[in-house]
Amino acid sequence: KNEVEQSPQNLTAQEGEFITINCSYSVGISALHWLQQHPGGGIVSLFMLSSGKKKHGRLIATINIQEKHSSLHITASHPRDSAVYICAAFTSGTYKYIFGTGTRLKVLA
């Protein structure tokens, strides 16, 4: 079992739908990082959070430290949101990330 698990692995949505991607972790963390990876490999930082909730545009990220769970929500999804979304746990006592396997999102027009 991976230390950081994401679900679903693949997600297809229609434009305009509300999307939720989940991330659960079993390690102690200092922070959790949500990343977006487009075809071709480039990784873009979306959110880094250690508690509560953050919002940027149509994206919302939440984290529940007690339950060791984080969610990424996309409101009013758009085809340009199509990408792989990866959560990465920044583990306590080290400087490295442990990554989830990613959620491949495809938003259809």
Add this chain to the structure above:
Amino acid sequence: DTGVSQDPRHKITKRGQNVTFRCDPISEHNRLYWYRQTLGQGPEFLTYFQNEAQLEKSRLLSDRFSAERPKGSFSTLEIQRTEQGDSAMYLCASSSYRDLRNEQFFGPGTRLTVL
């Protein structure tokens, strides 16, 4: 600020050849990380530098892999005697010791194909 850069972006090589990749971090970042990502998987940690010191190395990094950061700025990752299983995207990231969250910024990656 030009961000993290990696060179080359793509490398195709024959099995048994040696390859070297370069990463230039964000200029004021003293921490540098190498990750490997195979198709359909999330990145996996390979190694980490703080300034020029290599502080951690994954068991994934076999004897054929070596990484250096001689002056605490750019880093190189060398793979000797490449194998087909080495085909992957090699990602570099950097962060600043001043950032208590240690947010890491990623380069575009080097995609290696071993024939």
